[in-house]
Amino acid sequence: MANSPYAFPAAGLPPQTALLTGRAVFTEAYAVIPRGVMSDIVTSYLPHWHETRAWVIARPLSGFSETFSQYIMEVLPGGGSDQPEPNQQAEGVLFVVDGEANVNIDGKAHLLSPGGYAFLPPGSHWTLHNRGAVPTRFHWVRKCYEPVEGIPAPEAFVTNEQNEPIRWMAGTNETWGTTRFVEPTDLRHDMHVNIVTLEAGAVIPFEETHVMEHGLYVLEGKAVYKLNQDWVEVEAGDFMWLRAFCPQCCYAGPGRFRYLLYKDVNRHMKLGF
Template sequence: MVERSYYAPKGGLPPQTQLLSDRAVFTEAYAVIPKGVLRDIVASYLPFWEETRLWVLSRPLSGFAETFSQYIMEVGPGGGSDRPEQQAGVEGVLFLVEGELTLTLEGATHVMRPGGYAFIPPDSNWSVRNHGAEPVRFHWIRKAYEYVDGLGVPEGFVTNENDIEPTPMPDTDGRWATTRFVDPADLRHDMHVTVVTFQPGGVIPFDEMHVMEHGLYVLEGKGVYHLNQDWVEVEAGDYMWLRAFCPQACYAGGPGPFRYLLYKDVNRHMTLGRPGG
């Protein structure tokens, strides 16, 4: 088994001697939230979560994310929630980066460790608890599920990326690969959350422009992204939001793999408004 590394924020506050300038960028096409931004004073809290704080990486907002929200959750010893999701019709993905989390999903108990992945269907009965002595940190991606007449809702499941063989992209000699947690042909799913891995020197060799909105959290390594008209350096702990059709390409900087957790919305018609409505 390959030994994986996952970056997790710890909060804190920089010293008063630190320079103010950083790599944070917010534009109409993309945003970069560097790891140094995730400090104590920007943490949030949620109802019915004990011993828990979180950092909101994206949320539906005019000129920002439209289809999803993404949090980094930090659950202290003994913490968790028996009422984690407050909104009806919302699906979720949990991806664990640090610690050990006990997830109960529809009566079945799962112990999740780093690399652990859980898909939670809309309106599921679920809860989470940290029974350990150290904090647990995980990503929680939420999306309002888009129901389709004639298609059922996908079942919930729990797995770990270390148990899944990555799929190499064609004609890349394995330098670019994607760990997929659901079958791309299963149209019941309206979002994909994957782990993308570039070996040193690996590239996306053209500017992708597509309808999917993206959230990218760098789990490991460093790279350079071409976003819209700009070249942006990113490293483990940084987060990027990419608007639909934002030009995007990258190369891995080495010396180790460049890996990120990727969200995108998929498999649904474009919702159209009525003329004059």
């Protein structure tokens, strides 16, 4: 992890002498999956992916994630997939945290290095391979796209967070901001996967309580987060899931605090099940 600016699972297994007590929390309103539980024993293997394993940190489940799944993928040199996505209705976002990924989207080749971001529309044909000498690690966020009559589906795009500005919140003296990869008013998109940055000492000074489901993976730093009625301490490599309307706020520090944020947006609320 020292060679990457982004956190990723350390893998391995804890020693037999380790304490059983940890920071993992699972409630009806939120969950915290600490980095320390992302060991070798909880990895998964996926069809048509070679020399690859995944940490599944969110999946549609009663009482848990309702709108998305999120994997942390580790592809060894020579590994990858020519058939990565089994669901033609699924859209996706890839965010590279370590190594390099050779990604081909509808016949166009891209090389994603750390900070690399790719949006994959529903029905697109894409492949991913690691042609380098070290493992490639990336987040893969998946959601079933919700089409709207008269609004076209979004197109694929590839960028790097280093090429995107941080949009600082008004009145924060550039201490709390968001790197947006999609404009909030672009109604073609029904999910946002952004990066939120809080400088040391910055605060979300009110309990956000809103309709979006959230997935937050801490890329860098530490913070104390209020989730529902509880204060929890989180650090780089931790994952948080928040159901819709779960109150949330935080204090960042002692250094810069950053997280990859998923939320569902821009669609009417479904009535009934």
